[in-house]
Amino acid sequence: MTELTKRNKSILSVIVCAVFLAAVYIGDMLVPPTSGMRMLFTVLEKGSVYALVAVSMNLLNGFTGLFSLGQAGFMLIGAYIYAIFSIPTAMRDSVYQYFEGGLIKFSVTENLGNALGTVMGDFGVMLGEHIGMIFLMLCAGILTAGVAALIGLPVLRLKSDYLAIATLGFAEILRAFFQWKAAGPITNSSNLLRSYTTYETPLFPVIAAGLCIAFIVLLINSSYGRAFKAIRDDEIAAEAMGVNLFKHKQMSFIISSFFAGLGGALLAMFQSSVASTPFTSNMTYEILLIVVIGGIGSVTGSIIGAYLFVACSEWWLRGLDSGAFLGISAGFMRPGFRKVVFAVIIMCIVLFYSRGIMGNKEFSWEGLVGFFKRIFSGKKKTSEKNHKTNTDKEKEAR
Amino acid sequence: MLSIKGLHVYYGGIHALRGIDLDVPDGQIISLIGANGAGKSTTLKSIMAMVPKTEGTVMWNDKNITNVHTREVVGQGIVLCPEGRRVFPDLTVEENLRIGAYLRKDKDGIQKDKDWVYELFPRMKEREWQLAGTLSGGEQQMLAVGRALMSKPKLLMLDEPSLGLAPLVIRDIFAIIKEIKAAGVNVLLIEQNAKAALEISDFAYVMETGTITMSGVGKDLLNDERVKKAYLGE
Numbered sequence: 001m002t003e004l005t006k007r008n009k010s011i012l013s014v015i016v017c018a019v020f021l022a023a024v025y026i027g028d029m030l031v032p033p034t035s036g037m038r039m040l041f042t043v044l045e046k047g048s049v050y051a052l053v054a055v056s057m058n059l060l061n062g063f064t065g066l067f068s069l070g071q072a073g074f075m076l077i078g079a080y081i082y083a084i085f086s087i088p089t090a091m092r093d094s095v096y097q098y099f100e101g102g103l104i105k106f107s108v109t110e111n112l113g114n115a116l117g118t119v120m121g122d123f124g125v126m127l128g129e130h131i132g133m134i135f136l137m138l139c140a141g142i143l144t145a146g147v148a149a150l151i152g153l154p155v156l157r158l159k160s161d162y163l164a165i166a167t168l169g170f171a172e173i174l175r176a177f178f179q180w181k182a183a184g185p186i187t188n189s190s191n192l193l194r195s196y197t198t199y200e201t202p203l204f205p206v207i208a209a210g211l212c213i214a215f216i217v218l219l220i221n222s223s224y225g226r227a228f229k230a231i232r233d234d235e236i237a238a239e240a241m242g243v244n245l246f247k248h249k250q251m252s253f254i255i256s257s258f259f260a261g262l263g264g265a266l267l268a269m270f271q272s273s274v275a276s277t278p279f280t281s282n283m284t285y286e287i288l289l290i291v292v293i294g295g296i297g298s299v300t301g302s303i304i305g306a307y308l309f310v311a312c313s314e315w316w317l318r319g320l321d322s323g324a325f326l327g328i329s330a331g332f333m334r335p336g337f338r339k340v341v342f343a344v345i346i347m348c349i350v351l352f353y354s355r356g357i358m359g360n361k362e363f364s365w366e367g368l369v370g371f372f373k374r375i376f377s378g379k380k381k382t383s384e385k386n387h388k389t390n391t392d393k394e395k396e397a398r
Numbered sequence: 399m400l401s402i403k404g405l406h407v408y409y410g411g412i413h414a415l416r417g418i419d420l421d422v423p424d425g426q427i428i429s430l431i432g433a434n435g436a437g438k439s440t441t442l443k444s445i446m447a448m449v450p451k452t453e454g455t456v457m458w459n460d461k462n463i464t465n466v467h468t469r470e471v472v473g474q475g476i477v478l479c480p481e482g483r484r485v486f487p488d489l490t491v492e493e494n495l496r497i498g499a500y501l502r503k504d505k506d507g508i509q510k511d512k513d514w515v516y517e518l519f520p521r522m523k524e525r526e527w528q529l530a531g532t533l534s535g536g537e538q539q540m541l542a543v544g545r546a547l548m549s550k551p552k553l554l555m556l557d558e559p560s561l562g563l564a565p566l567v568i569r570d571i572f573a574i575i576k577e578i579k580a581a582g583v584n585v586l587l588i589e590q591n592a593k594a595a596l597e598i599s600d601f602a603y604v605m606e607t608g609t610i611t612m613s614g615v616g617k618d619l620l621n622d623e624r625v626k627k628a629y630l631g632e
Binding site for chain 2: 223226227229230232233234236237238239240241242243244297360
């Protein structure tokens with residue numbers, strides 16, 4: 001096999017990404033709304049959102065070694081902030097019907113769209129709305145990060161299980177707060193928020209999540225990332241090397257929450273309606289499941305895990321509930337049977353890939369080529385050889 | 399030079415250090431020997447501000463560093479190579495060394511020191527891209543020393559570098575400690591392997607239950623009857 005140079009690899013990566021995005025764009029236009037293949041785009045959209053949140057959780061749990069279970073709570077903040085500030089003014093009376101139209105009387109996306117629309121017409125409306133969406137997503141992230149900074153002050157003094165319990169508790173408190181009747185004029189209490197601006201093409205969540213994940217990867221490979229990993233491996237040694245433990249834990253927690261909030265905003269767009277009920281600890285466990293199945297400490301693993309999880313739970317295994325799966329129909333295939341099969345699949349993955357699908361390795365072109373070579377030649381490489389290619393690739397990555 | 403006066407440390411109700419006076423002059427290897435639980439590691443950790451001091455002062459080149467953070471102690475040029483090696487197992491050898499230089503910003507200097515560490519430990523150069531957790535015990539100890547050196551210390555404190563290593567490896571490590579001293583780094587060494595430590599040290603302190611009971615030139619202590627009986631097993 002000819003060795004790929006670093007430059008060629010970057011070119012290859014860019015081409016693959018461009019082709020993928022083009023395929024999504026064209027596919028989205030070609031596939032009619034009634035086709036069963038529409039599920040592909042649903043999975044792509046929701047999978048991207050989950051991938052972003054899973055990677056943000058992996059930054060905290062896998063790279064910094066802080067076992068935190070607050071992700072759903074942070075997503076909730078992000079989702080609400082996005083939804084609250086982008087409901088068009090005309091819709092507010094019907095959305096906030098129990099709270100006399102709510103307290104907030106403006107919509108960032110609508111106002112920006114109108115403002116640019118007067119200058120540039122229809123294109124201006126679209127441009128303004130998108131700028132508003134991106135602005136609101138960033139606001140959602142920043143506000144979530146702010147809340148996380150406050151929660152982090154007491155919580156990050158705890159370790160392992162205690163940290164998990166405390167973050168879980170805070171996430172539930174957040175959810176309870178958003179359902180609180182007194183907060184209703186802003187949060188609409190436990191009623192749905194809907195009719196807000198969302199994206200039109202599946203490219204939007206894919207690109208947004210991709211950019212965020214790219215940022216996290218850059219962070220992990222920076223000197224901050226090294227300090228995070230050092231804290232994960234050995235706190236005492238890291239401290240003895242002069243690493244400021246609290247500062248770095250706080251930083252990791254805040255950045256992770258920033259992207260969880262941003263992911264929440266994307267999820268709100270994907271669902272096109274938001275209520276606080278689904279943001280329970282169950283959602284955190286789903287994301288934790290993705291992180292563990294993908295491989296704790298592997299960004300690639302989290303991404304693969306997210307798409308697989310969403311594809312299984314939303315699409316591939318749906319037939320098991322409706323009574324017909326791969327042409328088989330049986331009486332025991334009743335609603336809920338999907339979950340039984342899903343649990344078995346997860347157990348198999350955990351049994352045979354005890355460190356997750358990717359372990360703590362990352363994607364590389366050499367790894368991919370090696371993977372296919374192994375499949376087609378039908379013989380297994382020794383683990384030693386495997387290790388060598390892995391270290392070589394790390395060397396080249398620098 | 400480092401100078402400690404009247405240092406007291408408590409662990410809850412346990413009085414672990416009961417008034418330690420200790421000096422590390424420039425250009426010397428100083429060792430601290432004693433049995434388990436004598437307070438040797440506690441002394442080093444309290445210098446690093448990793449355990450709180452109750453009483454006493456720590457002076458470093460006429461600067462009071464009694465009440466500063468660990469990272470500031472490291473910034474001042476004092477580094478601890480902790481007991482039991484404590485390398486970062488899921489980081490590569492190279493990344494471990496880079497974490498050692500965490501507080502430094504001079505890229506060229508870091509590269510130079512990395513080359514120096516690789517010169518001291520050629521084995522580390524060979525294993526540059528290997529995860530530190532896959533190294534042997536002796537190699538991990540070398541990495542731990544190399545990592546500590548990456549902070550460009552003026553005082554290197556080694557906590558039991560020979561712990562759990564084969565005699566041949568111990569000999570290598572002690573030879574390298576001498577080389578480090580020759581490069582202008584002061585060394586404060588804690589050892590249970592008293593013989594090896596006393597042979598290379600310029601001055602030594604003997605600790606027992608939180609106090610210093612004896613001190614003297616390394617070679618003299620080696621011939622002292624009480625030291626021989628208690629720590630050298632002769």
